[in-house]
Amino acid sequence: MVVMKMKFPFAKRVKLAQGLWLLSWLATVAGALTFTLGCILKTELRKRAEAMDNTEIHAVPNTLMVVGLASLAINYFAGRICQDALDATRFPRWKNMLKPYFGVACFFTALMLLAVIMSYAMKGNLEASLKIGLKNGIRFYKDTDTPGRCFQKQTIDRLQMDFQCCGNTDFKDWFEVQWISNRYLDFSSKEVKDRIKSNVDGRYLLDGVPFSCCNPSSPRPCIQYQLTNNTAHYNYEHQTEELNIYVRGCREALVNYYMGLMNTIGAGVLSFFLLQSSVLASLRLLQTSMEAVAGLENAEVETEGYLLEKGVKETIMEYVDPVLKFLMLNQVADGEEQAATA
Amino acid sequence: MAVLRVKFTKSKRDKLAQVLWILNWVSVLTGIILFGLGLFLKVEINKRWELMAERDVHYVPNMLIAVGLVACAINFLGGKICYDCVDSAKFLRWKLILLPYIVCTFFFTFSVLAGALLCYGMRGELEDALTLGLTQAMRFYKDTDTPGRCFLKRTVDLLQIEFQCCGNAGYRDWFYIQWVSNRYLDMSQKEVVDRLRSNVEGKYLVDGVPFSCCNTYSPRPCIQDQITNATAHYNYEPQTEELNLWMKGCRRALLDYYTNIMQSIGLTVLIAWLFELSVLMGVRYLQTSLENVLKQGDPDSESEGWLLENSFAETARSNLNIIKNLGKCNQIDTADNGDPNIDVPSPAPSTAHYGPDNVPPKEAAKES
Numbered sequence: 001m002v003v004m005k006m007k008f009p010f011a012k013r014v015k016l017a018q019g020l021w022l023l024s025w026l027a028t029v030a031g032a033l034t035f036t037l038g039c040i041l042k043t044e045l046r047k048r049a050e051a052m053d054n055t056e057i058h059a060v061p062n063t064l065m066v067v068g069l070a071s072l073a074i075n076y077f078a079g080r081i082c083q084d085a086l087d088a089t090r091f092p093r094w095k096n097m098l099k100p101y102f103g104v105a106c107f108f109t110a111l112m113l114l115a116v117i118m119s120y121a122m123k124g125n126l127e128a129s130l131k132i133g134l135k136n137g138i139r140f141y142k143d144t145d146t147p148g149r150c151f152q153k154q155t156i157d158r159l160q161m162d163f164q165c166c167g168n169t170d171f172k173d174w175f176e177v178q179w180i181s182n183r184y185l186d187f188s189s190k191e192v193k194d195r196i197k198s199n200v201d202g203r204y205l206l207d208g209v210p211f212s213c214c215n216p217s218s219p220r221p222c223i224q225y226q227l228t229n230n231t232a233h234y235n236y237e238h239q240t241e242e243l244n245i246y247v248r249g250c251r252e253a254l255v256n257y258y259m260g261l262m263n264t265i266g267a268g269v270l271s272f273f274l275l276q277s278s279v280l281a282s283l284r285l286l287q288t289s290m291e292a293v294a295g296l297e298n299a300e301v302e303t304e305g306y307l308l309e310k311g312v313k314e315t316i317m318e319y320v321d322p323v324l325k326f327l328m329l330n331q332v333a334d335g336e337e338q339a340a341t342a
Numbered sequence: 343m344a345v346l347r348v349k350f351t352k353s354k355r356d357k358l359a360q361v362l363w364i365l366n367w368v369s370v371l372t373g374i375i376l377f378g379l380g381l382f383l384k385v386e387i388n389k390r391w392e393l394m395a396e397r398d399v400h401y402v403p404n405m406l407i408a409v410g411l412v413a414c415a416i417n418f419l420g421g422k423i424c425y426d427c428v429d430s431a432k433f434l435r436w437k438l439i440l441l442p443y444i445v446c447t448f449f450f451t452f453s454v455l456a457g458a459l460l461c462y463g464m465r466g467e468l469e470d471a472l473t474l475g476l477t478q479a480m481r482f483y484k485d486t487d488t489p490g491r492c493f494l495k496r497t498v499d500l501l502q503i504e505f506q507c508c509g510n511a512g513y514r515d516w517f518y519i520q521w522v523s524n525r526y527l528d529m530s531q532k533e534v535v536d537r538l539r540s541n542v543e544g545k546y547l548v549d550g551v552p553f554s555c556c557n558t559y560s561p562r563p564c565i566q567d568q569i570t571n572a573t574a575h576y577n578y579e580p581q582t583e584e585l586n587l588w589m590k591g592c593r594r595a596l597l598d599y600y601t602n603i604m605q606s607i608g609l610t611v612l613i614a615w616l617f618e619l620s621v622l623m624g625v626r627y628l629q630t631s632l633e634n635v636l637k638q639g640d641p642d643s644e645s646e647g648w649l650l651e652n653s654f655a656e657t658a659r660s661n662l663n664i665i666k667n668l669g670k671c672n673q674i675d676t677a678d679n680g681d682p683n684i685d686v687p688s689p690a691p692s693t694a695h696y697g698p699d700n701v702p703p704k705e706a707a708k709e710s
Contacts, residue, residue, distance in 0.1 A: 144562070145561065153561070154558055154559055157558040179563070180563050183562070183577065184562045184575075186576035186577075189576075211553045211563070211564040211566070212558070214553040216495070216496045216503070216554060217496050218495075219492070220523065220525070221521070221522050221553075222552070224553070233526075234527065234528035235526055
């Protein structure tokens with residue numbers, strides 16, 4: 001049961017070869033672009049790596065980079081093969097390499113599609129990682145004297161100012177954490193002692209946020225402290241005030257930013273995937289139609305080309321069998337050795 | 343005595359023409375780069391128009407843009423000329439245009455050099471513009487309800503955050519202006535009234551700064567108000583505290599930023615100028631060698647090329663004379679009120695030699 005049988009007169013074969021050569025160069029450029037996009041994504045993720053708990057999301061740019069490099073090689077060879085395809089003397093030297101070439105090419109093309117799916121599907125993973133990372137960042141904000149954490153304050157401040165956000169889910173996260181270090185608290189003052197006594201853990205909690213939460217677009221000078229106290233500031237109502245500090249949470253801001261980036265890259269890579277698949281399909285059709293010509297005196301006859309000689313399942317088994325045999329061969333050999341020694 | 347005379351064989355001439363063709367196209371690219379740099383500088387200056395007072399700083403990017411465009415055009419023409427110069431038949435087409443073209447390009451290179459020098463010279467004007475502009479911007483920081491000034495607060499805040507600077511010369515500039523709007527001051531409070539009364543103009547002055555002055559690298563939460571008061575904050579010494587706020591003034595920060603851009607642009611334009619000059623020299627050699635070949639008659643022979651036919655002094659003198667006489671071509675001798683009908687005897691000896699005066703009329707005597 002042949003898959004996609006098509007008739008190819010000589011003129012059509014020639015046109016196919018020429019079109020394929022052009023397509024393969026386009027696909028090479030697409031492969032280079034995929035690699036570049038992977039590098040860009042990785043750089044962006046690394047810039048804010050301190051706000052993330054784990055690096056699982058890095059699988060997406062890593063896959064893109066691998067696929068980009070592989071696609072460069074695959075399409076370069078596709079161009080060479082189609083250049084030699086119409087020449088009966090040069091084509092036979094590719095004969096042995098074609099089956100593993102197609103196997104490898106299909107594997108990497110499938111990997112490209114997997115990368116696109118991953119870039120959409122890993123949103124939840126990214127969000128969870130950011131949630132934990134930001135929570136830790138806010139908790140260790142005050143520890144500018146602890147080695148390993150001394151740059152958390154700087155990182156969180158820069159993050160809040162660049163992404164115009166405040167806190168993890170929103171600005172109230174700052175009310176639940178002590179973000180002022182004990183080094184700067186006057187323990188002899190009554191106010192400080194009251195606040196510390198007011199909660200179980202003995203933390204200095206206040207309804208204030210760091211300066212990096214301040215919104216420059218606000219018409220009034222920034223109100224950072226006593227945010228929930230309307231009487232502390234003239235002409236201030238905290239329920240309706242929206243412009244004073246950033247109301248968005250940093251987790252939402254970062255997720256939106258990265259998902260926007262990954263969606264754009266995913267759309268681009270999807271189009272490259274389609275281009276790559278068409279290159280491989282055309283190459284397969286050209287190969288099968290040229291193989292029918294081999295050995296014939298008149299090279300200009302009409303031949304048939306197909307994608308797969310047998311059905312899909314049988315072809316997959318054909319590729320998987322050698323791999324399995326390789327693995328099972330070792331097992332059988334061990335068994336025979338044991339039988340021999342026993 | 344020609345200046346820098348060089349002998350050119352036919353093949354050397356052809357190679358020179360081809361090399362110049364390529365170099366002219368590279369110069370077109372350089373012209374485009376100059377245009378791009380001028381555009382970039384214009385955009386950068388326009389981005390901060392709110393912080394610059396009215397000063398004529400736009401002439402530098404405008405000049406660069408104009409010079410870039412003219413350089414493109416001139417070098418495009420030069421490329422075409424050099425392409426045709428390989429063939430001496432086609433050279434005849436351009437023969438008359440070539441010398442004026444070279445003269446024009448020579449003067450044009452002066453404008454390229456002027457553009458480069460202006461880049462370095464713009465700094466003083468820019469500093470004035472920034473000083474005044476920043477003073478105004480800080481004065482109107484609180485006027486977020488006045489049309490035309492409502493975004494000044496945002497501009498100044500974002501400037502201080504991005505350039506990591508505070509105030510005009512330093513953070514103390516904020517102590518001398520009222521940056522908190524009266525809309526947000528509780529006039530019934532004693533403290534507010536005291537502050538307003540404490541100075542002649544009735545301004546609410548505080549020893550505090552806006553939040554955008556806060557240094558992100560500080561290990562402690564930002565101290566924005568009562569900056570000069572050591573007792574207001576625990577473990578705080580205003581004299582030695584350097585990490586709390588940005589120490590640099592915004593005028594210095596912006597000036598450094600623009601000076602860096604202009605120095606890079608100035609360097610690029612200088613290199614472009616040197617390149618243009620060398621291409622021009624090549625075209626001059628090509629022109630003189632081709633003209634000499636035409637004079638000799640044989641298009642395949644060897645010829646000489648030079649930069650100037652005579653020495654510098656003689657060329658300068660002859661050019662000055664040409665310029666002087668250019669003005670005189672319509673002028674008549676202005677002696678005797680300039681009336682051309684009066685015969686003015688020319689001073690002896692007469693300049694026209696018609697032969698001696700006393701030649702006996704031989705032919706007439708013979709005939710008669």
